[in-house]
Amino acid sequence: MDDFVVQALVRAGTCRRHASTFSFESPFYTLHHKTRRRGDGRSVETARGFRTKPLGQGSAQATATVWEKWQEPSQEELKGLVDTYDFEREKQKAEREFHQNEEEPWPEGPLLLQYPHDEKKKHYDGLPQGAGAAEFETVRQIEELLTDEESSHEQIYAIYQTLPFPRVSYLSEPTIRKLTHHLSVVERFRKDEKVMMRFLSIIDDMKAANIPATAAEWTSAMHFAGRCVKRVSEVEVENALYIWRQMEAEAGVTSTNVTFNAMFDIAAKAGKFVLADVLLKEMQRRNLRMNRHFRTGMIFYYGLKGDGEGVRRAYKELVESGEVVDTIVLNCVISSLIKAGEPHAAEQVFGRMKNLHRAKTGRQAPPTYWREQRQLTRVLNRASTQLQFDVKAKKDVQDLSPVAPNAQTFRSLINYHAIQVGDLSRVTDFLKEMQDWKIPISAPFYYLIFNAFWKYGGVRYSGWTRMRLEGFWESFLEAQEKDPVSYVYTKPLVITAIRAFGATAGKDRALQVWERIREHWVARPDEMDHVQQHIFRVMRAHDGPPSWSVKA
Structure with a gap:
């Protein structure tokens, strides 16, 4: 175990200087926000430099005749999208090593915690005494805005800040949950420091008002603390670990598999692979199940480590576990193979996913609006559990799941050929x-x-x-x-x-x-x-x- 793991775990468990990281006394400057408009599906075909001739008989639609009749791909065919080799020997070796090491003492720190299960949770469901007409009106405005998922985060937070401290005490418990959920749903490319501070200040107010946060709210706080920067560093890992200790040791809230997924993702993106492995072992010790999102993260984890065989192995295990393969999973394979130094293998996967989609005549393309994509991901996460014993229903879900390339697919490939290689002709081919x-x-x-x-x-x-x-x-x-x-x-x-x-x-x-x-x-x-x-x-x-x- 590298020195950072031990030091970070101990510091997060004993050092109080990190607490200042999450003190939000400074004012937050709200910005004018326009609700993001749904894409109208138009491409920039008329833009100079990208004009192409109309598609002829050799177009993507004509290619759909490759298979006269669509048949749901088997597990072996899904594995064939990615070249998976025989890893049985390596798998058996890894299992032996795990059993040999499972008796090792767990390092001291925030992961070895005592849960105060007998402590009753306190709930709050009304306005405090002394609340006047102004506070009632403010709460009404917040509740009205929370009925629309597209409501501006900046607008809601600006209104929320007008309440007296601790502001959250003026909201009923259902409204608090709606507020934290609304502020936790942020488009991937719009997560920044202001988004993090906005959410963590709500958690701060909840602690001040002695209102318990749920596991999902603590997990969101950890995620924002670790991922609202362009590059995840040791500082973000320590901040996330500090919040985790607050969650388990102080608040007595037990981590879920989603919590471990968030911490694993932060550790992996920071390059702290030993810590990521420690988290995996602790998750196994607690008998927590890997969900689809976690298994997809494992593929990316091996890509970050530069382990192309690990990428294939993780993909193979995802398929064998019964998870649905869709565009997001295959995009993860492509980007991970590129990170592992295997761009040619990544382009082979790209070609196979195009062929599979074209064979699925009449199937839907991946959603382009980020909220619709998020909803699809949630459905697929539930499908593997709810349809575990319904083989036909699971096949129907796989059949309807999109596997076509989307913007993220091309972004990974163009990023490689534009930034790493500098091949303009290949970039132009992808744009066309x-x-x-x-x-x-x-x-x-x-x-x-x-x-x-x-x-x-x-x-x-x-x-x-x-x-x-x-x-x-x-x-x-x-x-x-x-x-x-x-x-x-x-x-x-x-x-x-x-x-x-x-x-x-x-x-x-x-x-x-x-x-x-x-x-x-x-x-x-x-x-x-x-x-x-x-x-x-x-x-x-x-x-x-x-x-x-x-x-x-």
Whole structure:
């Protein structure tokens, strides 16, 4: 066991300096929020640089005739989507090692806890004495907003903050649960420090009001503390461990398999693989079952470790456990194989999932709206348990589950070919194929492309030329004009675009692009200051591109 595991567990169990991490006395600045609009399914076909001819007889629809009659794939056929080798010898060896080590003493720390099961939970179901008309109206507004899942988190939290401290004591228990659930449901790419502080401040208020939090609420707090940063580090692991100790040792709330999944995910993404293994052993000791989400996380875990065979083994075990294979699982396999240094194997899986979808004539494509995808994931998680003994029903679920590529599939492949390899022609092929699958080229794809131009632009004999960059930039502006909500400027995209033009077209063109952005971007003062600093760096670094770099 590495030193970090022991130190983190002990520190999280004994050191009180971490408590200041979750003290939220500073004001939270609310932002104007517009409800995210559902995608209309339009691709950026008219955008410059992406025009392709209409599909002919050789299109994806014509390919569906490969199989005259659809038959539900067997477990062996599902395994065949990913090259799975014979791991029986390795599996037996791992089982022997586990039994040999299962008698090892458990390290001291927050995972070895005493649960005060005899302590009665306290519930609160009304407004405190002294509450006036203003507090009643505030609570009414919060409850009304919570009836709509699309209600702005910023708006709800701003209204909630107007209540006297401890604010949560003015809400009934059902309203508290609705509030924490609403604030815990956040789109993947919108999780940041403000989202974390918003949720953890509610937990802080609940502790101050002596109102118990549920296991799901504690788990969400751990997840936000560990995953609301771009790169998970040792600090995030310690913060999550600290919250976990509060949950089990102080609040007496027993962890579920979802709790372990959250901690395992944080440890793995921080590169703390020994800690992740320790968590797996503790989960087995508590006889907690791995759900579908956890098994998918195991695939990614081996990818992070650079273990391609482990990726295949984890996928094989997921299939054998009876879990449903869908686009999310196969996307995880693809990204994990790329991380494990096997991009060719990842593209083989990509090809097989396309063929499987085309053979399933009339089947649905993966949902594009994130809430619909979340709901599908919840359904599939329940299916493996509820339909455990109903073979036909489980086959029907597998038959109806989408396995077609989606935006995340292409994002993994384009990220590899654009950032790691710098192969513009392959990136262009994938962008054209996205149009064939009617997948719009969203803002994250432009971020990847601009990042690649920054990395490879302005280099002799490179395909990343100014002319091609201008084409991508104009296609982004056209897409933004059609859908300003989905293609809104963000600080990372703005910085990357300016860097790309600085490296490929020179500082004068970079300044012109910045002037265009500044006219249309409503940025916070701190964002503007950060961008200005990067512009100064671009000005110092690039006096202008070589004459040959402007050629197509």
